[in-house]
Amino acid sequence: MGYTKSEHIKNPNQYNGEVVDAPIPHQSAKKMYIESYGCQMNFSDSEIVASILGKVGYATTNELEDADLVLVNTCSIREKAEQTVRKRLEKFNSVKKSNPTLKVGVLGCMAERLKAKFLEEEKIVDLVVGPDAYKDLPSLVQEVEAGRDAVNVILSKEETYGDIRPVRLQTNGVTAFVSITRGCDNMCTFCVVPFTRGRERSRDPKSIINEINDLAARGYKEITLLGQNVDSYLWYGGGPKKDFNKASDLQKKTAIKFHQLLAMVAVEQPHMRVRFSTSNPQDMTLDVLHVMSKHKNICNYIHLPVQSGSDRVLKEMNRQHTRGEYIELIDHVRKILPDCGISQDMISGFPNETEKDHQDTLSLMEYVKYDFGFMFMYSERPGTPAAKKLADNIPEVDKKRRLQEIVALQQEHSFFRTREFVGKVVEVLIEKESKKSTEHWSGRNPQNTVVVFPKENYKIGDFVQVKIEDCTSATLLGKAI
Ligand code: SAH
Ligand code: F3S
Numbered sequence: 285m286g287y288t289k290s291e292h293i294k295n296p297n298q299y300n301g302e303v304v305d306a307p308i309p310h311q312s313a314k315k316m317y318i319e320s321y322g323c324q325m326n327f328s329d330s331e332i333v334a335s336i337l338g339k340v341g342y343a344t345t346n347e348l349e350d351a352d353l354v355l356v357n358t359c360s361i362r363e364k365a366e367q368t369v370r371k372r373l374e375k376f377n378s379v380k381k382s383n384p385t386l387k388v389g390v391l392g393c394m395a396e397r398l399k400a401k402f403l404e405e406e407k408i409v410d411l412v413v414g415p416d417a418y419k420d421l422p423s424l425v426q427e428v429e430a431g432r433d434a435v436n437v438i439l440s441k442e443e444t445y446g447d448i449r450p451v452r453l454q455t456n457g458v459t460a461f462v463s464i465t466r467g468c469d470n471m472c473t474f475c476v477v478p479f480t481r482g483r484e485r486s487r488d489p490k491s492i493i494n495e496i497n498d499l500a501a502r503g504y505k506e507i508t509l510l511g512q513n514v515d516s517y518l519w520y521g522g523g524p525k526k527d528f529n530k531a532s533d534l535q536k537k538t539a540i541k542f543h544q545l546l547a548m549v550a551v552e553q554p555h556m557r558v559r560f561s562t563s564n565p566q567d568m569t570l571d572v573l574h575v576m577s578k579h580k581n582i583c584n585y586i587h588l589p590v591q592s593g594s595d596r597v598l599k600e601m602n603r604q605h606t607r608g609e610y611i612e613l614i615d616h617v618r619k620i621l622p623d624c625g626i627s628q629d630m631i632s633g634f635p636n637e638t639e640k641d642h643q644d645t646l647s648l649m650e651y652v653k654y655d656f657g658f659m660f661m662y663s664e665r666p667g668t669p670a671a672k673k674l675a676d677n678i679p680e681v682d683k684k685r686r687l688q689e690i691v692a693l694q695q696e697h698s699f700f701r702t703r704e705f706v707g708k709v710v711e712v713l714i715e716k717e718s719k720k721s722t723e724h725w726s727g728r729n730p731q732n733t734v735v736v737f738p739k740e741n742y743k744i745g746d747f748v749q750v751k752i753e754d755c756t757s758a759t760l761l762g763k764a765i
Contacts (some may be wrong), residue, residue, distance in 0.1 A: 316342045317351035318453070321369060322359025324510055324561065325481075326392055328461040330357045331450035333391065333418050338451055340422040348379055353387045353425065355411075358394035360476045362663035366394055370406070377408045387428045389413060393480035397667075399437045409433075415466070415481050416440040419448075439467075439482035441524045446491035449498065456715050458505050458745045462495050463487065464545065465511030469526055470564065472591070473602045473670040474631065474662065477512055483524040486517050489540055493552055505713055505745055506557035509549065514560045515567035517542040543571035550579035557713060557730070558582045562589060565613055566604035573620040583730040584621050588613075589629030589658075593648030594641035597634050600674070607648060614652050625701075625731025628657040630690050633683030635662070635674035642686045646693055653697040655731060656758070659690050695757050702733060702755035709765060710735060712750045714742060735760045 316337055320330045333355065334344055345351055354376050359365040373388070380386045389411030390402055396414035403409055410428045413421060414437035427434040444466055452460060467484040468477050496507055511517065520531045520539040528539070540548075550558050558579070563572075563586050576582045592598055595607050605613075617624050630645060661683040664676040710729040718724035718736045726736050727748075736759055737750050752762040 313343045314352045315345040316353040317348050318355045320357040326357045328463050331453050332445045332448050334451040335448050355389045358392040360393035360397045396480040400435045416443045444487035446487045460499050460504050461510045462507050463510045468512035476665040485524050486519045500553045509560040513564045515542050543575045547575045550582050561587045565610050585625040585732040587627045591631045593645035597641050625655040628654045630659045631662050632686035633662040633678035655701045656698050657694045661687050699757035705752045709751050712748050714744050714746050737762045
């Protein structure tokens with residue numbers, strides 16, 4: 285999943301006359317304001333929260349000053365993400381001064397990581413709710429309304445929110461996220477997610493298909509199946525993935541894996557674009573690539589984080605594959621899906637990373653020539669295996685320089701990839717107006733590269749064939765044909 289900057293969630297009731305689960309706000313309705321940080325899963329979770337609280341009379345507002353309840357869906361992935369949230373809490377504190385009845389709740393990974401400690405550390409916070417406890421929000425909010433602090437950070441082995449119909453927030457009415465797994469069992473040593481989002485579990489395919497059919501009926505044209513590690517999806521009737529070995533023979537025989545789910549989704553809605561994120565190299569099977577090649581509506585794009593090109597570092601990170609195995613997987617992708625876009629996540633300055641390790645990362649990038657990437661300096665997270673075992677011993681200047689080198693190389697490769705499209709015709713799903721020009725539309729090609737072109741008579745939600753005439757390293761520029 286790509287990580288996004290803070291986004292402010294608008295009132296879903298204001299969109300397109302679309303039918304949503306939340307009640308239409310009226311004078312006496314209580315209002316909540318939700319802000320989301322971090323991964324797409326958080327944005328998707330906020331839509332679940334809006335649905336749950338919508339049913340007990342909370343309408344969403346995009347005016348902080350109008351809100352009775354402010355919720356901030358937080359991210360713990362790096363220290364900086366947590367600092368950003370703390371700064372936002374200061375802002376909410378100043379709003380509370382002019383509106384003393386305003387309640388402030390913290391959701392998501394920071395809530396899970398810090399638990400009740402949050403109430404002590406940040407006096408402004410009234411409510412702390414972890415990612416698996418959102419169904420308890422109505423009663424927790426009641427507590428808070430009665431003037432008491434409320435906390436629920438219990439992690440669940442089963443909860444997938446499969447029965448909640450998310451309220452689409454900040455929607456363009458065209459693209460939507462559909463979560464298929466929650467939690468992660470991989471225990472990459474640097475990562476806080478297994479601690480904040482708990483054990484991995486998969487969602488009932490029936491509820492996934494229902495959600496997608498519902499989206500199609502409402503005019504959506506593209507869905508992204510979402511999970512920390514989608515390739516590890518496994519439905520055997522519910523419960524944690526790690527208990528699959530305890531399942532009955534029948535459950536094992538009829539279990540549904542990711543490539544099967546992907547095919548089911550593609551067949552169910554053949555006119556809908558299908559994407560998925562995130563893939564983990566250790567769990568991605570060739571079956572997935574074959575399903576992608578068979579179904580034209582599955583976009584040829586794979587986000588395939590590797591973190592490092594050094595075998596030694598991969599091992600210390602507890603990534604369950606070598607550099608060689610990763611290269612083999614890339615070779616399979618290129619062979620089975622010759623025009624597939626591939627993107628990366630990289631970490632610079634992992635404990636004990638040498639210049640040689642760093643050079644290995646650059647040479648792996650040189651081999652793959654990713655379309656784009658998300659690149660970070662290592663940030664030690666309290667409680668993770670790396671924090672316990674390994675000193676955060678790479679000086680900040682080296683972390684930074686290595687990151688800059690990685691980013692600069694990626695920029696070159698991105699430009700190399702976008703240039704390959706010049707002169708070609710690509711299919712674009714129009715999502716929104718271009719940020720830079722009101723006369724142009726913006727959408728993406730199947731490989732997930734942004735394409736900008738003159739509006740003419742096209743509209744949001746149209747699939748358009750665009751001839752690419754020019755490019756930057758991040759954007760393709762063209763004209764509809
Ligand atoms: N499987 C997840 C990965 C979540 S974390 C997904 O769906 O995207 C996203 C990215 O953040 C990771 O791939 C990694 O590159 C980066 N990251 C995670 N923990 C980090 C840390 N402690 N320091 C720096 N970057 C980190
Ligand atoms: Fe984190 Fe590794 Fe899972 S990066 S989310 S522990 S796959």
